[in-house]
Amino acid sequence: MKASDFFALPSSLAQFATHFPADAAPWEWLGRIGPALAGLAPPALRPLAPGIHVEGHVWLHPTVKLPAHATLIGPAWIGAHTEIRPGAFVRGNVIVGEGCVLGNACEFKNCLLMDQVQVPHFSYVGDSVLGNGAHLGAGAICSNLRLDQKPVVVHTAAAAHDTGLRKLGAIIGEGAEVGCNSVLNPGALLGRRALVGPAMAFGGYLPPATIAHSRGQLKLIPRRD
Numbered sequence: 001m002k003a004s005d006f007f008a009l010p011s012s013l014a015q016f017a018t019h020f021p022a023d024a025a026p027w028e029w030l031g032r033i034g035p036a037l038a039g040l041a042p043p044a045l046r047p048l049a050p051g052i053h054v055e056g057h058v059w060l061h062p063t064v065k066l067p068a069h070a071t072l073i074g075p076a077w078i079g080a081h082t083e084i085r086p087g088a089f090v091r092g093n094v095i096v097g098e099g100c101v102l103g104n105a106c107e108f109k110n111c112l113l114m115d116q117v118q119v120p121h122f123s124y125v126g127d128s129v130l131g132n133g134a135h136l137g138a139g140a141i142c143s144n145l146r147l148d149q150k151p152v153v154v155h156t157a158a159a160a161h162d163t164g165l166r167k168l169g170a171i172i173g174e175g176a177e178v179g180c181n182s183v184l185n186p187g188a189l190l191g192r193r194a195l196v197g198p199a200m201a202f203g204g205y206l207p208p209a210t211i212a213h214s215r216g217q218l219k220l221i222p223r224r225d
Helices: 011-019 026-038
Strands: 052-055 059-060 068-071 077-078 089-091 095-096 103-104 107-113 118-121 124-130 154-155 160-162 170-172 188-190 210-212 218-220
Touching: 011 026, 026 095, 026 107, 026 124, 059 068
Parallel strands: 052 068, 059 077, 068 089, 077 095, 089 107, 095 107, 103 118, 107 124, 124 170, 170 188
Antiparallel strands: 154 160, 210 218
């Protein structure tokens, strides 16, 4: 299982490409976020509203739309035309591509969001990778810690992969979506354009172009030629 099965790093994040090899297991990218940010020159200072609290190194593209109130703890790198909404909490080791939404009352920690990722309302994204165009509905949670706090094992139909990681949220493929108030259990894998319905607790692997229903059934999405 490779990162390239789920997503491709966009050109907006090309400067980080050496840290995120396409042939690595996607969860291995999580341990590379901190080193990728550590290699950057210190960010330029930018005038911010009094309600924007910043700690550490936070790189903000000049086009980033900022709210009146948010907390940004570095290291964090936020790409062009991304919108940060009121009450967002960026909690370190975060890389965000172009045209994303970091929503109101959402928390982000040790995660990589590629271009056009939408996390608009009341979500937690920890120790996760979200591919281009991924979308979380309101209240969707990427749970990153087992109740027994044992290392997370990733399960697919073919095998079980011991990641060795105590904290691992979700690997979400390009164009995949998660319905409102759903929880992705630690180590959940969503293939490209996979869809998780609302108000679900989903764990394991959801293949590309597949819907997870509330009854646990899977249904292929028809192709649109």
